[in-house]
Amino acid sequence: xxRIALLLGxxxxxxxxxxxxxxxxxxxxxxxxxxxxxxxxxxxxHFKLQVRLGSVVSVxxxxxxxxxxxxxxxxxxxxxxxxxxxxxxxxxxILGGIAFLFNPQPFRPHVGxxxxxxxxxxxxxxxxxxxxxxxxxxxxRLSWHF
Numbered sequence: 001x002x003r004i005a006l007l008l009g010x011x012x013x014x015x016x017x018x019x020x021x022x023x024x025x026x027x028x029x030x031x032x033x034x035x036x037x038x039x040x041x042x043x044x045x046h047f048k049l050q051v052r053l054g055s056v057v058s059v060x061x062x063x064x065x066x067x068x069x070x071x072x073x074x075x076x077x078x079x080x081x082x083x084x085x086x087x088x089x090x091x092x093x094i095l096g097g098i099a100f101l102f103n104p105q106p107f108r109p110h111v112g113x114x115x116x117x118x119x120x121x122x123x124x125x126x127x128x129x130x131x132x133x134x135x136x137x138x139x140x141r142l143s144w145h146f
Contacts, residue, residue, distance in 0.1 A: 026050070044067070090118075091116055092115045108132055110130060122144055
């Protein structure tokens, strides 16, 4: 999975030639929510690399850090790839990847969907619902692309 993420990131960087630099954007993403089956509060912070493939579709990669709070704090590194569909100021995401957690069960697959609205020039507010190995999770998201 690391190799796939690395190849995707490298491919995006090479594909964004100076003539296409306006299609490449980077951003930051902050989320907070709840992981139901584990009864844990969940927080994450992502760095996002996104490439517009046209006026409606983008693809991206978002590595980050996560914190799950149940009895004891649990840290991890989520790495997700996503497709984003743009409809005016609304966006819809389909994403998937893996979370590397620092505990006895270190690899947890993740899939999800999200939607939100661009509030002002790259600043977006949305939510994400998904499945993280043992159960469903729901998060609110604040992101900024620059």
